[in-house]
Amino acid sequence: MTTAGTEPAPGLRDRKKRRTRAALAEAALRLVAERGLAQVTVEEISEAADVSPRTFFNYFACKDDALVGDHAGDVERLVARLAAAPPGAAVLTALRAALDEVIEEIHAERELWCLRMDVVARNPALLPRLLAGNAETERAIVEVVAARVGVDPDHGYPALVTAVSGAALRTAMARWAAHSDGPDLADLVDEAFAALAAGLPQPDRS
Amino acid sequence: MTTAGTEPAPGLRDRKKRRTRAALAEAALRLVAERGLAQVTVEEISEAADVSPRTFFNYFACKDDALVGDHAGDVERLVARLAAAPPGAAVLTALRAALDEVIEEIHAERELWCLRMDVVARNPALLPRLLAGNAETERAIVEVVAARVGVDPDHGYPALVTAVSGAALRTAMARWAAHSDGPDLADLVDEAFAALAAGLPQPDRS
Secondary structure, three states: OOOOOOOOOHHHHHHHHHHHHHHHHHHHHHHHHHHOHHHOOHHHHHHHOOOOHHHHHHHOOOHHHHHHOOHHHHHHHHHHHHHHOOOOOOHHHHHHHHOHHHHHHHHHOHHHHHHHHHHHHHOHHHHHHHHHHHHHHHHHHHHHHHHHHOOOOOOHHHHHHHHHHHHHHHHHHHHHHHOOOOOOHHHHHHHHHHHHHOOOOOOOOO | OOOOOOOOOHHHHHHHHHHHHHHHHHHHHHHHHHHOHHHOOHHHHHHHOOOOHHHHHHHOOOHHHHHHOOHHHHHHHHHHHHHHOOOOOOHHHHHHHHOHHHHHHHHHOHHHHHHHHHHHHHOHHHHHHHHHHHHHHHHHHHHHHHHHHOOOOOOHHHHHHHHHHHHHHHHHHHHHHHOOOOOOHHHHHHHHHHHHHOOOOOOOOO
């Protein structure tokens, strides 16, 4: 069922918002890749994405946020997906499932993500913001995992399984970014999580 | 056997060097903790450690290096220890054993390490240098692990097991730093590596 009013339907509105956000991120990354971090302003990014600076600030608090991605949105989705996983599922299985939507998006925006990894590597001044976002995501996940497992957040397990899953995702993303004709990101993440669940056994010699 | 000349014996010389390095790192961290990163010079650090700025530069290339620690030395030791592990040992066992010396040193310099973690948390401008060092260490370890396992460094396993071990060490260090009367760092790292080798099974409810 679609609404027939002047306002677009919620699904359409969400998609439009996501497109504007992606256009702003892409414009920011392309301009910074071309000129360097200090040589790009919010005004230039907004112009390149065909929106006003005011619209820019509806999506991102500052230039750096547009470059490193949307942690707040990711945290919210990951926590919701994790909370929705069947209570009986193993923590690694639940964490892997919670990543589905994020992985799908990264995969769909391959070029943007590769550009982002490249821009961050060339502009280490972006790292503090990126890491602050990662740390925030980790803290939120650790709390949900602790509640799920029924241990204190201070127990070593929630922090360990969360940090290790993050490391698995990052190494899978690095492999995926390095080989444009390689396996899908989801398959690489599956492979990494399967290795974790198996206790990281030594692979057969290649 | 000790040498009887005017030069100190190699063991003594090494210990003296290590003490000077630790004194410089401690002076740097204390001054930055007190005043903030921008308000501290190499001259002030050297004076506080009772050495000349020229001596400072024998140990560290710049102020930030004195604050984030000695990656080059760590890489060398880790790679040597890893190469010395029995060829039949599982990779996780070899990685854990390779960390012994580093963990012992961190444990012996608890106050310095806690101060370092605190200074880095308060001065995120140090993160790019810290991460560059971590990335360099990871790359070196990945190569040794790949050779050990007999797979291409491009294979997913060496990068995964290295990143995951790093995550395990970091979470163990965070727990150790948070509880001055808690278990030894070595025991916390052992616990984390045992959980990895077991496939991160869910712990009993606490």
